[in-house]
Amino acid sequence: MIPGSFDYHRPQTVAEAVSLLASLGDEARALAGGHSLIPMMKLRLAAPEHLVDLSRIADLKGVREEGGEIVVGAMTTQAALLADPLIAQRLPLIPETSALIADPQIRYRGTLGGNVANGDPGNDMPAVMMALDATYVLVGQSGERRVPARAFYEGAYFTAAEPGELLVAVRIPTPPAGHGAAYEKLKRKVGDYATAAAAVILTMNGATVETVAIGLTNVSETPLLAEDAMAILAGSRLEPEVVDRAVEAAKAITNPASDGRGPAEYRTEMAGIMLRRALARAAARARG
Ligand SMILES: Cc1cc2nc3c(=O)[nH]c(=O)nc-3n(C[C@H](O)[C@H](O)[C@H](O)COP(=O)(O)OP(=O)(O)OC[C@H]3O[C@@H](n4cnc5c(N)ncnc54)[C@H](O)[C@@H]3O)c2cc1C
Numbered sequence: 001m002i003p004g005s006f007d008y009h010r011p012q013t014v015a016e017a018v019s020l021l022a023s024l025g026d027e028a029r030a031l032a033g034g035h036s037l038i039p040m041m042k043l044r045l046a047a048p049e050h051l052v053d054l055s056r057i058a059d060l061k062g063v064r065e066e067g068g069e070i071v072v073g074a075m076t077t078q079a080a081l082l083a084d085p086l087i088a089q090r091l092p093l094i095p096e097t098s099a100l101i102a103d104p105q106i107r108y109r110g111t112l113g114g115n116v117a118n119g120d121p122g123n124d125m126p127a128v129m130m131a132l133d134a135t136y137v138l139v140g141q142s143g144e145r146r147v148p149a150r151a152f153y154e155g156a157y158f159t160a161a162e163p164g165e166l167l168v169a170v171r172i173p174t175p176p177a178g179h180g181a182a183y184e185k186l187k188r189k190v191g192d193y194a195t196a197a198a199a200v201i202l203t204m205n206g207a208t209v210e211t212v213a214i215g216l217t218n219v220s221e222t223p224l225l226a227e228d229a230m231a232i233l234a235g236s237r238l239e240p241e242v243v244d245r246a247v248e249a250a251k252a253i254t255n256p257a258s259d260g261r262g263p264a265e266y267r268t269e270m271a272g273i274m275l276r277r278a279l280a281r282a283a284a285r286a287r288g
Helices: 014-027 037-042 078-083 085-090 093-098 104-109 112-117 125-131 227-233 240-252 264-287
Strands: 007-009 028-031 050-053 063-066 069-073 135-140 143-148 153-155 166-173 180-186 196-205 208-217
Touching: 014 028, 014 050, 014 135, 014 166, 063 085, 069 085, 078 093, 078 104, 078 112, 085 093, 093 125, 093 180, 093 196, 112 125, 112 166, 125 196, 125 208, 180 264, 196 264, 208 227, 208 264, 227 240, 240 264
Parallel strands: 007 050, 028 050
Antiparallel strands: 063 069, 069 166, 135 143, 135 166, 180 196, 196 208
């Protein structure tokens, strides 16, 4: 289908974009890579009267290290994340996830900011950002504020961003050297959203799990942080019965829809299997 008509704006700075969004009000939307927004407009599920294209704002692109954190500009594409040497070295979980998102054409346009600001439970990066304990930097008319990814997602397409606020960057604490991480995603075919997926990041002291974080994708209205499962695994030696208990605790917080990706019971079961696989791979990587 063809989208409804809209006016197109292309600001050069964050200040200009924020002021445009404020003056145009509820009928304006930020446009990043357009690979969620434009399909929604074509289906007439969204009909913004104004699009504020962020693609010319140089400050929103790129990856840098700052005060023990990796800072990723909101307009950094999945393809750029896949090619970035700093990300590859410090945060290998991110390119592992980017490579499982959609297809190369979409990864060349789709941005990290669009992926995490969208609020679609099918997006892969939000659960990863929750597992990494990232912080979102938002800028609006009243200035800048920071919101932890773990507090950002309120419901399907509902987030803690206020109307007119722009996500400008994602700040990610650098995990310690020797950490292990993995993202496991079950999908029906290449380019599909997850039936269920799990992100795990952990550190080990010998055979004992020192720290562990788990994010789950597309098994509820929002991405999930599996806190009970994390508490069960921390301090354990990943004994099979402990892993079983943690997997059951993670499955207990899921609430997937029954849809084309399968009935709810199946998707919950798959979330458990993705978690088992991600945990095993992350632990193997941490052991070196
Ligand atoms: C066929 C297909 C398959 C896909 N498969 C997957 C998949 O497997 N996994 C996955 O994660 N994604 C998938 N996607 C979605 C894709 O990753 C999108 O690129 C992503 O969801 C949105 O990023 P974007 O840059 O395209 O944002 P846009 O589509 O431009 O924007 C998405 C939303 O976020 C808002 N927004 C964007 N940037 C900002 C910002 N800086 N500040 C505030 N609000 C902002 C927009 O206003 C809009 O509401 C798929 C898309 C398609 C078409």
